[in-house]
Amino acid sequence: MLERALIGDRRYWLWIILLLVLISIGFLFYLKQLAYGLGITGLSRDVTWGFYIAQFTFLVGVAASAVMVVLPYYLHNYKAFGKITILGEFLAIAAVMMCMLFIFVDMGQPMRVPNVMLYPTPHSLMFWDSIALGGYLLLNVIISRVTLNAERKAIAPPAWIKPIIILSIPWAISIHTVTAFLYSGLAARPFWLTAILAPRFLASAFASGPALLILMCFIIRKLTRFDAGQEAIGKLTQIVTYAMCINVFFILMEIFTAFYSNIPEHLEHFRYLYFGLEGKSRLVPWMWTSVLLAVLSLVILIVPKLRHTNGLLIAACLMVFGSIWIDKGLGMVVAGFVPSPIGHVTEYSPTLPELLISLGVYAIGFFLVTIFYKIALSYKEEAMA
Amino acid sequence: MYDAGKILTGLIIFLALITVPFWYNALISGQADYRPEPKLATSEKQCVAPTDYMKAAHMDFLNRWRDSVVRRGNRMFTTFTGKEIEMSLSNTCMSCHSNKTDFCDKCHTYVGVSPYCWDCHLEPQEVRNVSQ
Amino acid sequence: MSVNRREFLRLAGSAAAFGCAFNFPLRAIAGEDSLTAEAAQATGPLKAGRWAMVVDFQKCREINDCRDCIDACHAVHNVPQFDNPKDEIKWIWKEKFEGAFPDIEHRHLVHEVLEKPVLVLCNHCDNPPCVGVCPTKATWRRKDGIVMMDWHRCIGCRYCVAACPYGSRSFNWRDPRPFIKELHREFPTRSRGVVEKCTFCEERLAKGLIPACVEACKHKALYFGDLENPDSEVRRILSEKFSIRRKAGLGTNPEVYYIV
Numbered sequence: 151m152l153e154r155a156l157i158g159d160r161r162y163w164l165w166i167i168l169l170l171v172l173i174s175i176g177f178l179f180y181l182k183q184l185a186y187g188l189g190i191t192g193l194s195r196d197v198t199w200g201f202y203i204a205q206f207t208f209l210v211g212v213a214a215s216a217v218m219v220v221l222p223y224y225l226h227n228y229k230a231f232g233k234i235t236i237l238g239e240f241l242a243i244a245a246v247m248m249c250m251l252f253i254f255v256d257m258g259q260p261m262r263v264p265n266v267m268l269y270p271t272p273h274s275l276m277f278w279d280s281i282a283l284g285g286y287l288l289l290n291v292i293i294s295r296v297t298l299n300a301e302r303k304a305i306a307p308p309a310w311i312k313p314i315i316i317l318s319i320p321w322a323i324s325i326h327t328v329t330a331f332l333y334s335g336l337a338a339r340p341f342w343l344t345a346i347l348a349p350r351f352l353a354s355a356f357a358s359g360p361a362l363l364i365l366m367c368f369i370i371r372k373l374t375r376f377d378a379g380q381e382a383i384g385k386l387t388q389i390v391t392y393a394m395c396i397n398v399f400f401i402l403m404e405i406f407t408a409f410y411s412n413i414p415e416h417l418e419h420f421r422y423l424y425f426g427l428e429g430k431s432r433l434v435p436w437m438w439t440s441v442l443l444a445v446l447s448l449v450i451l452i453v454p455k456l457r458h459t460n461g462l463l464i465a466a467c468l469m470v471f472g473s474i475w476i477d478k479g480l481g482m483v484v485a486g487f488v489p490s491p492i493g494h495v496t497e498y499s500p501t502l503p504e505l506l507i508s509l510g511v512y513a514i515g516f517f518l519v520t521i522f523y524k525i526a527l528s529y530k531e532e533a534m535a
Numbered sequence: 536m537y538d539a540g541k542i543l544t545g546l547i548i549f550l551a552l553i554t555v556p557f558w559y560n561a562l563i564s565g566q567a568d569y570r571p572e573p574k575l576a577t578s579e580k581q582c583v584a585p586t587d588y589m590k591a592a593h594m595d596f597l598n599r600w601r602d603s604v605v606r607r608g609n610r611m612f613t614t615f616t617g618k619e620i621e622m623s624l625s626n627t628c629m630s631c632h633s634n635k636t637d638f639c640d641k642c643h644t645y646v647g648v649s650p651y652c653w654d655c656h657l658e659p660q661e662v663r664n665v666s667q
Numbered sequence: 668m669s670v671n672r673r674e675f676l677r678l679a680g681s682a683a684a685f686g687c688a689f690n691f692p693l694r695a696i697a698g699e700d701s702l703t704a705e706a707a708q709a710t711g712p713l714k715a716g717r718w719a720m721v722v723d724f725q726k727c728r729e730i731n732d733c734r735d736c737i738d739a740c741h742a743v744h745n746v747p748q749f750d751n752p753k754d755e756i757k758w759i760w761k762e763k764f765e766g767a768f769p770d771i772e773h774r775h776l777v778h779e780v781l782e783k784p785v786l787v788l789c790n791h792c793d794n795p796p797c798v799g800v801c802p803t804k805a806t807w808r809r810k811d812g813i814v815m816m817d818w819h820r821c822i823g824c825r826y827c828v829a830a831c832p833y834g835s836r837s838f839n840w841r842d843p844r845p846f847i848k849e850l851h852r853e854f855p856t857r858s859r860g861v862v863e864k865c866t867f868c869e870e871r872l873a874k875g876l877i878p879a880c881v882e883a884c885k886h887k888a889l890y891f892g893d894l895e896n897p898d899s900e901v902r903r904i905l906s907e908k909f910s911i912r913r914k915a916g917l918g919t920n921p922e923v924y925y926i927v
Contacts, residue, residue, distance in 0.1 A: 151673075187859035188823070189840030194753035198825040198838060258823015258838065258860025265803040265820055276802035276826055337796055337917045338832035415769075491914075492766035492787075492834045496753075605817050608809065610712075610873055625855055654858035655818065657850060 151302065154528040155521040161373075162524070169517045176510010179503045180255060188258055191504040196496035197487040201504050202256035204479035205511070206249050208358075210329045211351060211478065213245035213286065215359020217322035218389050224315050230381040233530070236301070237370075237378075238363060239294040240522035242322075246287045248515035255507055275332045282325045289318045294522075302529050326351050339486045341419035344407075350400045351478070357393035358474040360386045361467040366523075368464055375534060376527050387463060391451040394470055398444055401477070419485045428495045433484065436476050443473035571645040573638040577631040583614040594650075597624060625656045633659040712873040716895030717812040718791065719922040720867075720881070721904050726888040726926075728783035736786065737761070739883030740865070745856040747846035756837040758865040759788040759880055767913055768925075780927065786889075788880075789814065789835040789865040790913060790921030797827035797836065806862075812894075812922060813867045823860040832914050833921070836864045867891075894922070 158166075183190045193200050219238040222228035254260055271277045293315055300307035330348035337343060364386050367378040408416045421427055423437045447469035450456045457463055489495050500508070536542065560569055582589050584596065600622040603609045612622045620627055632638050635658045643650065670678075727733075740746070740759050747756055761784035765772040772781070791814045798808050805821035808814050828836045839859045847856060854870065857863050868878035876882070881889040892899035901924075910924040 187839065187841035189754050189859075192753075193840065195755045195837055196834075198828045253824075256824070258825070258862075259821065259858075262803075262820065262822040265805075265822055269803050269820070271802050271804050274800050274802040274826070276800065276824060280802070332826075336800070336830050337919070338830055486829070490834055491832050492762055493769060494766070494834075601819055605815075605819065606807075608869065608873065626853060651858070655855040657852050657855060660852075 151525055154525040169513045172513035173510050176507050179506045192499045192501045194496055196490040196494050197498040199483055200498050201500040201508055202252045204483040205508055206252040208475055208479045209245045209249045210326050211355030212359045213242045214322045214326040214355045216242035217319050218356055218360050221319050230379055234378050234382055236294060236298055236526050239290050243290045244515045244518040246283055247518055248511055251511045279328045282328045286321050286325050298526055326355050338491050340415040341486045346400055353393050353397040353400055354474045354478050357390050357397050358471050360390045361470040364467045374527050376530050387457055394448060418489055422488045423481055423485045430495050430497050432497050436480055440473045440476035443469040571641040573641040575638055579631050629659050711875050713875055715811045715893035718867055719894045719901050721890040721901050721924045722786050723888040723926045724785055726886055727786055730886055735883045736880035739879040743851050743879045744854055745847050745851055747843035749846050754840045762787045790833055790923045791867055793920035796830040800826045800830045813869055815866055818857050818861050821861040827862055832917050836862050838862050
């Protein structure tokens with residue numbers, strides 16, 4: 151199977167080489183970070199989680215979103231998704247790998263990470279998160295391997311894979327819920343201490359993940375002979391639309407509670423994000439961009455004539471992805487620390503090494519998606535011929 | 536044998552590489568049978584445990600001391616000779632093993648390990664002159 | 668028999684994974700040996716049912732620009748001094764009143780109280796959120812109430828820093844050694860990549876000494892003792908004077924009390 155990834159045209163190899171270059175640069179800067187310490191990032195005593203953890207939080211959502219193609223197909227026999235479940239699962243694997251890498255590069259003592267498993271601590275959400283993520287990775291690896299193998303041999307997959315696939319559905323929900331619990335159980339951080347955080351995470355995941363999958367389908371349509379089909383893309387678009395509406399609704403709910411109750415502890419974080427606090431307003435333009443992108447994307451997605459225009463649909467998907475990336479990544483994680491529990495307003499910006507390491511991790515994710523999709527699609531193209 | 540030339544060449548290169556630790560160290564030290572010689576300058580005649588045991592198991596021994604002191608708050612230890620001492624790498628062990636270069640590094644460098652104890656546990660400052 | 672490449676790789680991979688996984692149960696089974704058995708605890712260390720500290724803010728605020736407790740603590744524990752505020756590490760420090768007590772502070776508060784900084788440190792809570800979130804038990808609550816740190820086990824995830832409502836914890840963003848003015852040889856430093864905080868001087872308590880900050884305070888503004896001992900200093904002063912705690916409403920049950 152893997153040898154299928156070694157056959158490609160010039161474009162393919164240039165892309166692979168570009169990714170390998172980015173990975174190498176990221177790796178070199180990671181070595182610098184290991185030598186110097188995490189002080190090489192923009193993090194500080196007040197803002198202790200930043201870009202790395204923000205990417206992890208966002209990507210867990212993308213990983214969970216595979217359930218949005220798996221569930222309709224396996225539980226409700228929605229045939230149109232049959233061709234693309236493997237793409238969703240491969241995307242999930244790449245996303246979970248990136249999640250784990252982002253956590254790894256954020257650790258102060260990465261060589262001690264096995265301590266989490268050697269000294270299991272059931273009262274710590276981080277312990278459960280590592281189990282959930284590891285389990286989800288294992289599930290998706292097994293599922294994608296078995297189903298692709300079956301497709302390669304043009305037979306039905308073995309019966310025992312069905313319960314494992316069904317298991318991956320609640321498991322996908324749980325990985326993002328557990329990640330939300332990491333934040334929403336902390337009494338010290340009133341910005342995160344809200345029951346709606348997990349639902350917000352799931353809604354934004356089910357909007358951004360399928361949006362990415364739609365974009366992947368369009369790219370694949372351009373580069374290969376594989377077509378996911380208008381019905382599949384149409385249904386995915388519906389899912390993105392509803393999920394994005396719910397996501398925006400949840401955000402508005404949060405804003406109402408914070409602003410109407412006027413409790414400073416809760417309000418100040420939102421004030422920092424959208425208006426600035428004590429003259430510090432680095433995230434304000436980002437947040438309003440996120441708002442604008444969300445509104446524009448919803449306009450396109452809701453109006454039928456607009457969303458049926460492929461160009462506009464692609465734009466809407468990019469805007470959904472971008473809006474949620476800003477809101478869940480930069481907005482949610484950093485604002486939890488501003489102001490600090492003792493009232494300090496310390497701003498945060500990722501540094502160049504931090505960004506290059508992150509780019510390296512993203513490049514690893516894109517690399518995995520590329521070779522997985524190459525393998526899967528080469529079999530699908532063969533089957534079509 | 537097919538490709539006999541390539542296979543035999545490959546095998547010879549492999550054997551050369553896999554035996555690097557032996558012949559490289561012999562070349563560097565000028566001895567065929569090189570052993571590290573850690574030097575200790577202290578009035579104490581015996582360590583807190585038998586020497587052979589310490590040679591083999593001081594890593595695990597120190598880990599247990601660490602867990603006892605840090606995690607259980609229990610600092611007292613009775614050596615195998617009946618002496619009561621405080622379990623402390625910095626204050627007990629290093630009071631005798633005070634010269635890292637002459638003692639600890641000798642074996643660690645030889646086997647190619649770099650324990651990170653000294654990242655935190657301060658190395659004793661005095662460098663006593665060790666007789667040859 | 669012939670094995671194709673895929674089957675061979677699958678077998679090799681599974682064997683390697685099994686071998687690695689087998690390591691962990693083996694370690695669990697391996698037991699203690701007689702040479703490392705611990706001795707019975709000798710007398711000498713200070714013991715308590717529940718250690719607590721009382722900061723007499725009334726006395727403390729009368730003295731301006733005093734750093735005796737802070738300097739003593741940071742000296743005896745090799746706490747580094749960074750020039751860049753983002754790397755800052757502090758175990759005990761003075762915070763503005765509105766930062767230490769955000770729920771009590773108001774504009775018309777007694778000027779003297781409002782303007783003077785309050786001494787803050789880890790509260791060694793009865794119900795510590797930092798202990799609850801640590802994935803490796805690198806921080807835990809001892810039976811005597813001290814919230815302790817194991818710097819060998821900490822993976823540097825900073826979850827505890829996120830969970831602490833008092834901002835008591837600091838992370839080593841870089842190697843602290845070059846930034847320690849004078850090394851105190853009896854206590855280790857920490858390495859980069861771990862979180863640190865006040866440990867109520869547990870290493871001094873074990874030798875029968877009171878915490879460094881309490882000892883260093885010339886004006887006797889710090890009290891330290893066992894809350895479960897009705898004759899202790901801390902019980903006495905708490906029964907005589909009005910005291911408050913930081914962010915008491917969060918349910919953490921902090922054990923550092925303030926006479927205001």
